[in-house]
Amino acid sequence: xxxxxxxxxxxxxxxxxxxxxxxxxxxxxxxxxxxxxxxxxxxxxxxxxxxxxxxxxxxxxxxxxxxxxxxxxxxxxxxxxxxxxxxxxxxxxxxxxxxxxxxxxxxxxxxxxxxxxxxxxxxxxxxxxxxxxxxxxxxxxxxxxxxxxxxxxxxx
Amino acid sequence: xxxxxxxxxxxxxxxxxxxxxxxxxxxxxxxxxxxxxxxxxxxxxxxxxxxxxxxxxxxxxxxxxxxxxxxxxxxxxxxxxxxxxxxxxxxxxxxxxxxxxxxxxxxxxxxxxxxxxxxxxxxxxxxxxxxxxxxxxxxxxxxxxxxxxxxxxxxxxxxxxxxxxxxxxxxxxxxxxxxxxxxxxxxxxxxxxxxxxxxxxxxxxxxxxxxxxxxxxxxxxxxxxxxxxxxxxxxxxxxxxxxxxxxxxxxxxxxxxxxxxxxxxxxxxxxxxxxxxxxxxxxxxxxxxxxxxxxxxxxxxxxxxxxxxxxxxxxxxxxxxxxxxxxxxxxxxxxxxxxxxxxxxxxxxxxxxxxxxxxxxxxxxxxxxxxxxxxxxxxxxxxxxxxxxxxxxxxxxxxxxxxxxxxxxxxxxxxxxxxxxxxxxxxxxxxxxxxxxxxxxxxxxxxxxxxxxxxxxxxxxxxxxxxxxxxxxxxxxxxxxxxxxxxxxxxxxxxxxxxxxxxxxxxxxxxxxxxxxxxxxxxxxxxxxxxxxxxxxxxxxxxxxxxxxxxxxxxxxxxxxxxxxxxxxxxxxxxxxxxxxxxxxxxxxxxxxxxxxxxxxxxxxxxxxxxxxxxxxxxxxxxxxxxxxxxxxxxxxxxxxxxxxxxxxxxxxxxxxxxxxxxxxxxxxxxxxxxxxxxxxxxxxxxxxxxxxxxxxxxxxxxxxxxxxxxxxxxxxxxxxxxxxxxxxxxxxxxxxxxx
Numbered sequence: 001x002x003x004x005x006x007x008x009x010x011x012x013x014x015x016x017x018x019x020x021x022x023x024x025x026x027x028x029x030x031x032x033x034x035x036x037x038x039x040x041x042x043x044x045x046x047x048x049x050x051x052x053x054x055x056x057x058x059x060x061x062x063x064x065x066x067x068x069x070x071x072x073x074x075x076x077x078x079x080x081x082x083x084x085x086x087x088x089x090x091x092x093x094x095x096x097x098x099x100x101x102x103x104x105x106x107x108x109x110x111x112x113x114x115x116x117x118x119x120x121x122x123x124x125x126x127x128x129x130x131x132x133x134x135x136x137x138x139x140x141x142x143x144x145x146x147x148x149x150x151x152x153x154x155x156x
Numbered sequence: 157x158x159x160x161x162x163x164x165x166x167x168x169x170x171x172x173x174x175x176x177x178x179x180x181x182x183x184x185x186x187x188x189x190x191x192x193x194x195x196x197x198x199x200x201x202x203x204x205x206x207x208x209x210x211x212x213x214x215x216x217x218x219x220x221x222x223x224x225x226x227x228x229x230x231x232x233x234x235x236x237x238x239x240x241x242x243x244x245x246x247x248x249x250x251x252x253x254x255x256x257x258x259x260x261x262x263x264x265x266x267x268x269x270x271x272x273x274x275x276x277x278x279x280x281x282x283x284x285x286x287x288x289x290x291x292x293x294x295x296x297x298x299x300x301x302x303x304x305x306x307x308x309x310x311x312x313x314x315x316x317x318x319x320x321x322x323x324x325x326x327x328x329x330x331x332x333x334x335x336x337x338x339x340x341x342x343x344x345x346x347x348x349x350x351x352x353x354x355x356x357x358x359x360x361x362x363x364x365x366x367x368x369x370x371x372x373x374x375x376x377x378x379x380x381x382x383x384x385x386x387x388x389x390x391x392x393x394x395x396x397x398x399x400x401x402x403x404x405x406x407x408x409x410x411x412x413x414x415x416x417x418x419x420x421x422x423x424x425x426x427x428x429x430x431x432x433x434x435x436x437x438x439x440x441x442x443x444x445x446x447x448x449x450x451x452x453x454x455x456x457x458x459x460x461x462x463x464x465x466x467x468x469x470x471x472x473x474x475x476x477x478x479x480x481x482x483x484x485x486x487x488x489x490x491x492x493x494x495x496x497x498x499x500x501x502x503x504x505x506x507x508x509x510x511x512x513x514x515x516x517x518x519x520x521x522x523x524x525x526x527x528x529x530x531x532x533x534x535x536x537x538x539x540x541x542x543x544x545x546x547x548x549x550x551x552x553x554x555x556x557x558x559x560x561x562x563x564x565x566x567x568x569x570x571x572x573x574x575x576x577x578x579x580x581x582x583x584x585x586x587x588x589x590x591x592x593x594x595x596x597x598x599x600x601x602x603x604x605x606x607x608x609x610x611x612x613x614x615x616x617x618x619x620x621x622x623x624x625x626x627x628x629x630x631x632x633x634x635x636x637x638x639x640x641x642x643x644x645x646x647x648x649x650x651x652x653x654x655x656x657x658x659x660x661x662x663x664x665x666x667x668x669x670x671x672x673x674x675x676x677x678x679x680x681x682x683x684x685x686x687x688x689x690x691x692x693x694x695x696x697x698x699x700x701x702x703x704x705x706x707x708x709x710x711x712x713x714x715x716x717x718x719x720x721x722x723x724x725x726x727x728x729x730x731x732x733x734x735x736x737x738x739x740x741x742x743x744x745x746x747x748x749x750x751x752x753x754x755x756x757x758x759x760x761x762x763x764x765x766x767x768x769x770x771x772x773x774x775x776x777x778x779x780x781x782x783x784x785x786x787x788x789x790x791x792x793x794x795x796x797x798x799x800x801x802x803x804x805x806x807x808x809x810x811x812x813x814x815x816x817x818x819x820x821x822x823x824x825x826x827x828x829x830x831x832x833x834x835x836x837x838x839x840x841x842x843x844x845x846x847x848x849x850x851x852x853x854x855x856x857x858x859x860x861x862x863x864x865x866x867x868x869x870x871x872x873x874x875x876x877x878x879x880x881x882x883x884x885x886x887x888x889x890x891x892x893x894x895x896x
Contacts, residue, residue: 016435017408024437028383033375034368036561038511039594043833046511074368087366094358094799097807098228099365100372100511100561125842132833134511134562135228136810137803138844 005066007032008076018064023047025063026073034074034103038132045131048104049073055111074103083110085153089144097135105131109145118149208261209239209280210287216311216325218245221255223262224272225533226361227510227563229862230800231272233360235280237797241352242284242344245324246310252360257535257555265557267533268568268671270762270860271720273796277858285342287331294330295322310351347794356799361559373531373558376517378587382411383436384579386590387443388428390599390827393455393666396427396448403445404431409438413446416578422668423602424541424574432583436591455666456826460505463606463823466663467629471500471610476627476659481645484655489623493614495694501611501683502887504820506604506672507828507836512561513597514572518580519587526553526580530573531560538570542577553577564811565671568638569602598836599828602670603821605631605641607679611687614655619695621706623655632662633669640675647680648760649688651726652706667823673811674863677761681867682816682874682888685757689875690884699756699875700735700744700767707731724856726760730790733852734758734767737788741848742769749773752783755876757868764864765790765852768809770872771845772880778895780817782845782873785809789865792858795851801861805849808865814839816870818889 003014007030014025021040026032026049035058038046042057049058050072077083086109089095096102105128112119112127119127124145133141211219220239222232236252239245255262264275288308295313296303299320307314314321324331347353364371389396401413411432418427429446433439490496517529526546532538535555543550560567576590592600607630614623630641643658650656672678685699692702713725735758739745748754751773758767771784787805795801818837822829830836849865874885883894 017438020435020437024435028435028437031377032368033370033377036372036511037374037513037591039833041594041832041834044511078367090366091358091362094356094362094803096228096359096362096365097230097803098511098560098562099359099362100228102365103368106366129840129842132511132838132840134509134564134838135803136807136814136839136844138810138839138841139806139847140803142841142844 001064003063003066005063005071007071008073014063016063019062021059022049022061022063022066022071023058026058032073032075036100036103038101038104043132044101044104045108046101046104048107048131050107050111053111053114055108074107077106077110080110080114081153082113082148085148086110086113086144089147093140093144093147095137095140095144097137101131101133105133105141109141113145113149113153117152119145121146209283210243212287212291212324212328212331214325214328216249216323218243218250218311218324220250220252221262222252223255224265225267225535225557225560226254227267227533227560227567229267229804230359230797231267232559233357234797234800235272235276236360237352237357238276238280239284241350242281243288244308244310244351245284247352247357249311254557254559257539257557259536265536267563268565269719270764270862270864273858273860274723274763275720281344282339282342285344286337286339289337289342290331290334291324291327293334294327297334298322298327298330353794353796354798357797358799371559372512372561373517373529374512374515374561374589374591376529376558376589378517378519381517381587381589382432382434382583383439384576384588384590385431385436385439385443386416386428386575386579386592386596387431387446387448388426388600389450389452391450391452391456392422392668392826394427394450394452396429397451398449399429400447401429403447404429404442407438407442407445409433409435410442412583413442414582416575419545423569423571424545425571425578430579430582432579432588436589440593452826458665458667458823458826460606460823463663463665464502464608467608468500470629470661471608471627474610474627477661479657479659481650481656481658483650483653486623486625486655486657489655490612490614490625493623494617495615497613497615497687497690497694499611499687499690499884499886501609501686503607503679503682504888505606505667505823506815506819507598507601507821507830508564508566508672509597509836509838510560510562510564510566513594514566514592515590516572516576517587517589518576520580520584522585524548524552526577527556528554528573528577529556529558530570531558531567532570532573533560533563533565533567534570538573541570541574545574546577546581564673565675566601569670594833595831598821598831600668601821602668604672604675604678605633605669607641609683611683613687613691615691615695619697621649621653621691621702624649624653625657626659628658628660630660630662631665631667631669633665638671638675640671641669642676643680644676648684649706652710666826673808674761674866677759677863677867678812678815678870681757681759681761682870685759685868685871686874686884686886689871689878700739700758703758704732704735723763730765730854731758731760733854734765734788734790737850737852738767738769738786741788741850742771742784742786744769753876753880755872755874755879757870757872757875759864759867761867762863763791763859764861766864766868768868768872770869770876772873772876774880774895778892780873780877780890780892782813782843784846784848785813785869785872787847787849787865788852789849790852790854791861791864792856793853794858796858801851802849804861805865806847808863809847809869810839810844812866812869813843813845813873816873816888816890817843820889
């Protein structure tokens with residue numbers, strides 16, 4: 001099946017079965033490997049992208065269901081002020097160890113702070129609980145999000 | 157003895173190592189440090205490669221090779237820090253390249269055992285110091301002065317007498333032509349003069365990671381690359397009898413499917429069917445269409461329930477196969493003891509589940525070379541295994557080391573490398589990327605071995621520990637380079653008890669096992685520190701008091717030759733120091749919040765001493781809530797990168813808590829029951845406690861941090877639960893119905 005999907009502001013023509021998850025369209029059809037495969041069942045969050053700004057598990061999103069909705073991925077994250085601020089604090093605070101889950105963590109954190117610029121500690125924890133970090137950098141992920149929330153994206 | 161300068165400093169470069177292009181540091185370990193003689197091209201203004209690790213460019217930028225595989229432990233940043241320090245380099249001028257697999261050039265390339273720090277602390281610094289000496293020598297020749305009169309600032313040689321200076325970039329070509337110094341003549345910096353070591357430095361690849369740039373093994377892309385999925389039996393030890401591939405071959409996107417015959421070594425290649433497709437999801441989906449007949453042999457009725465039942469029978473029978481450590485008269489001392497404690501402990505199989513699923517990319521080139529892009533903790537071992545499987549010389553296999561999305565010991569075993577080589581061999585000229593699903597990863601891991609212990613301890617009238625006995629029920633897992641299903645004859649407190657017996661009985665199994673972060677220690681710490689806590693309570697004291705009494709007046713063991721070279725012997729003084737430190741940090745002995753309790757655990761592993769205190773409470777539904785973890789660790793004289801060190805310690809602590817609270821792999825019908833993160837539930841952000849880490853610096857060479865913070869947090873947690881509830885956790889993961 002042929003699909004026309006808007007990814008990071010660009011129109012992409014895709015020829016794939018309708019049930020192929022967006023994750024595998026991105027990685028193997030389009031060569032966009034920033035979005036990561038972790039579990040394939042929506043349990044780890046490594047494959048998180050934004051669909052019309054909403055954090056969504058791309059491993060469980062069939063390409064045939066996307067329609068007119070806008071897809072945004074980690075490769076495009078720096079275009080968002082919140083995303084760019086989080087990327088910088090991620091580096092300043094040396095958040096990561098292996099880094100494999102971090103694209104998903106950043107995408108989810110960006111969606112959180114975009115919709116809720118001043119989350120409580122509990123809101124951060126609950127919003128991020130869908131993202132596994134096997135290296136367990138949770139303390140640092142949490143404090144990096146809190147820092148951007150406290151300082152605002154432009155000051156980070 | 158351990159204060160001998162050479163031994164205390166850890167392994168060093170041999171005297172003539174640079175010129176002879178290789179050296180053997182001790183313990184059978186080849187630590188080759190070549191310095192290629194600079195070519196004419198370099199002398200004429202090109203970049204100068206001063207040795208295998210350092211290239212100084214005319215524009216005064218520096219490239220340093222990161223030789224070891226990066227799994228998130230921070231080694232690609234840390235080893236170059238050691239070189240850069242002694243080179244007196246400007247860190248901001250440095251880029252780091254990942255070295256390919258090359259034992260002759262780089263020596264051992266391994267991510268495991270927390271070995272990289274002790275093995276490289278001196279050699280990497282000496283490598284940097286040699287390059288610095290060559291730059292100084294070049295400047296001295298240029299200016300006609302004594303090299304001893306010159307000094308360096310970052311990337312700059314300075315002549316204090318005249319005030320002139322030259323950048324490393326300006327001097328590089330000339331430096332490449334001067335004689336390479338003997339490492340023994342090099343003076344290394346005093347710690348007080350460090351500019352890079354001890355400074356928190358962020359991961360060198362982190363900027364690429366936050367931008368989503370390709371950097372992990374599974375991000376490898378080659379022109380014309382196709383994808384492979386591999387179907388193997390879920391029953392361990394099964395053999396493929398026959399397969400009908402027609403339906404799979406006809407599935408959308410599938411290019412080919414074929415049977416792959418195993419080589420009889422589960423650590424390399426098991427029977428299976430490879431499916432190749434234009435997209436991995438299509439290859440993986442086509443597995444549903446396979447019709448395969450497996451011969452399960454004798455293994456299909458194996459289960460963890462059966463192992464547990466057998467283990468209980470063996471413990472009750474009390475006739476071990478083998479006594480592997482004995483001292484005094486353990487039975488006599490138990491018979492005459494004032495108090496005898498007896499308990500059975502158990503821990504389960506565990507999976508590694510690094511976030512990046514197993515994968516590897518391979519291309520059989522026209523020139524017959526198998527070129528591979530491998531996320532492997534042991535790429536040299538993987539190269540050998542692939543060459544052996546293919547029946548070719550090792551120089552017919554090239555292995556590029558990719559960054560890994562975690563390792564935890566899973567990638568010490570290179571089965572996925574041999575698997576993709578076996579597949580790529582069938583499609584010469586076409587690059588193939590093999591990816592495992594998460595289900596493949598959970599179901600076909602090399603698991604942390606389960607184990608059972610029947611322990612007995614005897615106390616005399618004064619409450620002193622006089623007898624210590626353990627019957628360990630484990631598995632016979634055959635060969636392999638490292639056997640994780642063992643227990644050390646020196647397992648604490650063996651050396652300090654006058655009547656001792658360590659015995660074991662092994663059960664047969666086909667379940668594959670391997671090293672999980674802090675192998676053996678991640679299990680033994682729970683068993684031994686919990687049972688010692690039982691002893692302490694029976695003697696009317698707390699565990700730290702008991703430990704300090706056990707080692708009271710004991711002296712440090714001598715330095716010995718270990719895998720990583722000279723290894724400073726166990727030092728009870730360091731145990732004492734971390735114990736006192738953590739008790740002070742946690743305000744041990746002072747009142748805690750209502751409904752909360754503290755527990756203590758200590759463990760020595762991978763040359764690191766860690767004492768930890770956990771503060772715990774139970775929710776209304778008897779769920780365990782961890783509030784605080786205090787950790788005091790001694791890994792020597794220097795924390796090289798405080799960022800990496802804190803990250804490793806915090807991660808290891810949460811990893812250990814996760815194991816204790818919820819993780820187990822169960823075997824049913826000869827296969828793994830768990831399959832993905834819904835039934836193998838890793839820690840998530842809301843469970844993370846406050847973690848307080850302090851390092852106790854001691855006058856010892858720095859050692860690794862990937863592992864030793866993990867083991868003691870498990871008994872610290874279960875001992876805290878005992879303090880809170882009076883219920884003793886003797887089996888992992890913690891069954892909260894115990895507290896109902």
